[in-house]
Amino acid sequence: MPDTAAENIPFAVRTYSAEALSEAFRKMLLIRKFEEGAEACYTRGQIHGTMHLSIGQEASAVGACMGLSDADKITSTHRGHGHCIAKGADVARMFAEFFGKETGYCKGRGGSMHIADVAKGNLGANGIVGGGLPIAVGAALAAKRLCTGAVTMCFFGDGANNEGAFHEALNMASVWALPVVFVCENNRYGMSNAVEKSTAVASIADRAPAYSMPGTSVDGNDFSAVAEAVEAAVSSARAGEGPSLVELVTYRWRGHSKSDRNRYRSKEEIAEWMAKDPLAGMSAMLLEHGILSEGDMAEISASVEREIEDAIEYARHSAGPEQAEITRYVYTDLAS
Amino acid sequence: MNVQADAVRTLSYAEALREAMDIALGADQRVVLIGEDIGIYGGAFQVTGDLVEKYGEDRVMDMPISELGGAGVAVGAAMTGLRPIFEFQFSDFATLAMEQIVNQAAKVRYMLGGAVSVPLVMRFPAGSGTGAAAQHSQSLEAWFGHVPGLKVVQPATPEDAKGLLLAALEDPDPVMIFEHKLLYKTRGPVPEGAYLTPIGKASLRREGRDLTIVATAIMVQKALEAAEVLAGEGVDAEVIDLRTIRPIDRETVLESVRKTGRLLCVYEAVKTLGIGAEISAMVAESDAFDFLDAPIVRLGGAECPIPYNPDLERAAVPQVADIIAGATDLAQGRT
Known part of the structure; x- marks a missing residue:
């Protein structure tokens, strides 16, 4: 007789320890506060260039990475701060990169669009839509050939699903049965172009059958639903059953980048999605199942705020790169 | 290895x-x-x-x-x-x-x-x-x-x-x-066996006194063939096989130009904005410029896609006769 009570308990609560769930909540909050902090620094003129914020997509990034270890790889996108933090990066070094400092993850050479902690298995954010897809397949090929047991998770957006690189990558991953999980964060717009106008299939997951791989689509703002769908794909990849495609339907609250005037969507639509705040959903789940109390959350929140403040201070006070070193890292310095 | x-x-x-x-x-x-x-x-x-x-x-x-x-x-x-x-x-x-x-x-x-x-x-x-x-x-x-x-x-x-x-x-x-x-x-x-040819190092394929031919890929073979004919005509061409175009072996090229005072660049790619321009500028920007006795000459591909017709195809890239003609003109003084 099925245990209906157990079935009503979300996957995440059934599956993860209280510590792991608490850490997931902390990371989601850290992503939110990191990006709000980055935006504030930008507004104050402390950060130049541009940035692509993922506020509203935190459940996707953190939920997807639940089944990964540091040995597993990810490839990320131009909207990659969340993936980077979910995979274990230190926000102080992330801010330092934003500020263009030598202490940044990319020593100030990459900036927002390339921040990555390679030591944690992040092969890089990418400024080219779809650029990471074939690279992820290559990392999966290396893992298979070298028998490392590692899985590669390839994050990309709905925009990338119309790039040739997407189709070539999925086809090769399938033909060669590689341990890669394609995670599409469908935030509804490729810059300003709505998926309905750009994409011939109703769901990005519908692309999967063309490449003979499982395709699922879930609410990307529901941490537990994300974790459940992606864990299944990760397990399948790890078991040698080949690639999967998981679509996480979500929404970015902010514009595409700092130049966006939001002319392609309505205030009502944005408000509707803000009401589906993934952090609020996560908090509600953790409270309901007694994982964290209001007090615990307030404590985590205060600690995250401090971490962000300290990280910004660290970044501001770090030294920038020497101009004489402008060509360093173009090639591998064999002497060092 | x-x-x-x-x-x-x-x-x-x-x-x-x-x-x-x-x-x-x-x-x-x-x-x-x-x-x-x-x-x-x-x-x-x-x-x-x-x-x-x-x-x-x-x-x-x-x-x-x-x-x-x-x-x-x-x-x-x-x-x-x-x-x-x-x-x-x-x-x-x-x-x-x-x-x-x-x-x-x-x-x-x-x-x-x-x-x-x-x-x-x-x-x-x-x-x-x-x-x-x-x-x-x-x-x-x-x-x-x-x-x-x-x-x-x-x-x-x-x-x-x-x-x-x-x-x-x-x-x-x-x-x-x-x-x-x-x-x-x-x-x-x-x-036999494993050996490494250094990346970034040109090769002096033929020593000569009268002019320097810097060539790449198949043009090295054509330049060497041309150099033999030129030798019979009293022109002693030095032939450098560039081997690497990034990073370029500056010193081998400059040293040769200082010696011969004349430079002919030969490459198959379209002439404009190509390796010949880079070699020429490298010489012009260096002390080797002072040693030049004549303007630098570039022989490169024609300004067109590679045509199908065999005569046109041959005409689209430098041939041995072109190198001989170019080198002869260059060796005879200011072209």
């Missing part, structure tokens, strides 16, 4: 490349070949030949006709522990993969502040002379030479083809090897 080079015998350029890959596949499990029809077919130009029979389909991987995706797979694999040798069926098809080569392979190390390397070797069958017309005959190496992060070599002899391929595999950064298709069947002495 520490086997000492000893006996010398003759191989074709294609055989020399295959031998290099055979040595690498045998010595290092991380080496994989990826390309279109490189397995049972043996490669469009029979460079990989029967390697698949020896190493199997997991090491000599036929890929779908997906140049962009395939190149990206090679980039990702190189970043995470493999040593891929990626073959473009024709160098022209690299136009489909420029994103991965230019935006990813060349830049990822820099963008990530040195946290990764991309030890990737890519092979590009290049050049005209096969009657394959405009989309299968180009010489695009200068495009790649314009990208910091890449290294670009153009072996002109079987010995260098093997040595530069093995050197490319030892190199921690992406190395693009442009192989002129008409060279594949040319033969020459090739040492």
Whole structure:
């Protein structure tokens, strides 16, 4: 007789320890506060260039990475701060990169669009839509050939699903049965172009059958639903059953980048999605199942705020790169 | 790969490349070949030949006709522990993969502040002379030479083809090897075993007093042929095989120009904005400029796609007679 009570308990609560769930909540909050902090620094003129914020997509990034270890790889996108933090990066070094400092993850050479902690298995954010897809397949090929047991998770957006690189990558991953999980964060717009106008299939997951791989689509703002769908794909990849495609339907609250005037969507639509705040959903789940109390959350929140403040201070006070070193890292310095 | 080079015998350029890959596949499990029809077919130009029979389909991987995706797979694999040798069926098809080569392979190390390397070797069958017309005959190496992060070599002899391929595999950064298709069947002495031809070092193929010919790829062979004829006419040409176009061996070129006072650049790619312009500017910007007795001359490809008609095809790129004529004019004084 099925245990209906157990079935009503979300996957995440059934599956993860209280510590792991608490850490997931902390990371989601850290992503939110990191990006709000980055935006504030930008507004104050402390950060130049541009940035692509993922506020509203935190459940996707953190939920997807639940089944990964540091040995597993990810490839990320131009909207990659969340993936980077979910995979274990230190926000102080992330801010330092934003500020263009030598202490940044990319020593100030990459900036927002390339921040990555390679030591944690992040092969890089990418400024080219779809650029990471074939690279992820290559990392999966290396893992298979070298028998490392590692899985590669390839994050990309709905925009990338119309790039040739997407189709070539999925086809090769399938033909060669590689341990890669394609995670599409469908935030509804490729810059300003709505998926309905750009994409011939109703769901990005519908692309999967063309490449003979499982395709699922879930609410990307529901941490537990994300974790459940992606864990299944990760397990399948790890078991040698080949690639999967998981679509996480979500929404970015902010514009595409700092130049966006939001002319392609309505205030009502944005408000509707803000009401589906993934952090609020996560908090509600953790409270309901007694994982964290209001007090615990307030404590985590205060600690995250401090971490962000300290990280910004660290970044501001770090030294920038020497101009004489402008060509360093173009090639591998064999002497060092 | 520490086997000492000893006996010398003759191989074709294609055989020399295959031998290099055979040595690498045998010595290092991380080496994989990826390309279109490189397995049972043996490669469009029979460079990989029967390697698949020896190493199997997991090491000599036929890929779908997906140049962009395939190149990206090679980039990702190189970043995470493999040593891929990626073959473009024709160098022209690299136009489909420029994103991965230019935006990813060349830049990822820099963008990530040195946290990764991309030890990737890519092979590009290049050049005209096969009657394959405009989309299968180009010489695009200068495009790649314009990208910091890449290294670009153009072996002109079987010995260098093997040595530069093995050197490319030892190199921690992406190395693009442009192989002129008409060279594949040319033969020459090739040492046994593993040896490295240094990347970034030109080779003085013929010493001479009257002018310096800097040539690349198949133009090295044509320049040497021209130099023999010129010698009979009393013109003593020095021939430098540039071998690497990024990074360029400045000093070998400048030293020669200081000696001869005359410079002729010969390359198959379209003349404008090419390697000849770079060599010329390098000399003009250096003290070697003071040694010039005549304006620099460039012989490059015509300003058109490679035509199909055989006479037009030959006319589209410098031939031995053009080099003789150009060198004769140059040696006779101010042109």
